[in-house]
Amino acid sequence: MELLYPQEHLNCYNYEKGDRPAIEPINLFKNETFTIDTIENKVVVVRKGTLDFSFGEYLNRHLTVGQMIILPAGFQLIAKALDDTEFVILRIRTHIELCDRFALEQLLLEKTDKDDFNDIGILESNEVMTEFLDSLIKHIKAGLRCYHFYEIKIKELLFLLRAYYHKKDLLYFFYPLLSNNLSFSNFILQNYHQVRTVKELAELTNYSLSGFEKHFKKVFGVSASQWMKSQRAKIIYHDINNGNKTFKEISFHHGFTSPAHFNDFCKSYFGATPGQIRKRKFSPKEKGSVASSGGR
Incomplete structure (x- = not known):
């Protein structure tokens, strides 16, 4: 469907016009590079192709179709497309809550002495997450780029992670951000x-x-x-x-x-x-x- 009244959206104060929107689809040609800023926590999800990325002590790691990572604030990520690649950056600018009855810190209860957190926690998109991202990209391409819409969709992302992923998988994914406070x-x-x-x-x-x-x-x-x-x-x-x-x-x-x-x-x-x-x-x-x- 076409977005109705596009000029009203474009002229709205809440329309995301900057170069760092809360949700940003990126398309890279093969061998093209992209640098992701360091300011806030962000989720990076690959939709097509393969992304070679480096941040902190992790060098030349690969993220393929349907895979996502969380990039902690304070780290710059340098990415290179190994094929024609599409990915999405979701910038989380508020306190992270999976839901109001389950604090992120509660994931630490899943931790055991056998767990090894020395690697990146890559999460695979499931059917629900793929449908969510397909719908999100569709709306953005249509021109629906309201700040409040983005804020709601990021909250929805966190709710869906809570609802459709095992706590152990979420522990590995969010571990770089977790502490007792x-x-x-x-x-x-x-x-x-x-x-x-x-x-x-x-x-x-x-x-x-x-x-x-x-x-x-x-x-x-x-x-x-x-x-x-x-x-x-x-x-x-x-x-x-x-x-x-x-x-x-x-x-x-x-x-x-x-x-x-x-x-x-x-x-x-x-x-x-x-x-x-x-x-x-x-x-x-x-x-x-x-x-x-x-x-x-």
Whole structure:
């Protein structure tokens, strides 16, 4: 069906006219690349083709038809189409709730000592999810791009995940976002990249430094300084392996006092110099993981 009164929609204040709409269908030709921003949590779903993607310590991973991942705030994703590819970005700009009677944190009750969360939790689209996405894309192509419509559809996505997926699968999918205090952890994920030190991060939360460190360890299970170092390392690892930045540019961007200091950090944290890391990017042993000396 045709969208009625298209000019009224287009002229509406709530019409999504920006370059970062809440829901964004993307079409890439083979070998074309695309960079996804770092601001908020987002779900990425492939509708056609195969997407080669890298973010954090994960390098050159593949997402194929019907597969979806969640990309945490604070991480930039670089994607390349291995075929003509279609995918959808759903930007989640509010607190994530599967439903008002089931908090996301409750998924942690499904966790056992045998679970291994060292890989990306890829979720497969089922019949319900495929129908939802087909309908969503149809409306967007017709020109229905209201902010409130997008907000409702993202809530519907979360309800459908709650209704039609096993809790264990959802645990793996949402695990990068999960903690015992989701509002606190979401704030940290969205803001840590703006600061250099634990003290600066504590100031953003309005905690005292000692109170912040105590609360942070309770929520994340590690000290704030350890966690920030780990997150910084993942982003550095990503920058070394993706894009055309020189090592000098990466070193300056991440606040190292000199190239030698940057070199020492990489050798200490990854067990290799920046040059060695970039050179062996496509080695099977290197794909998709940060060195075990501290990358997780």
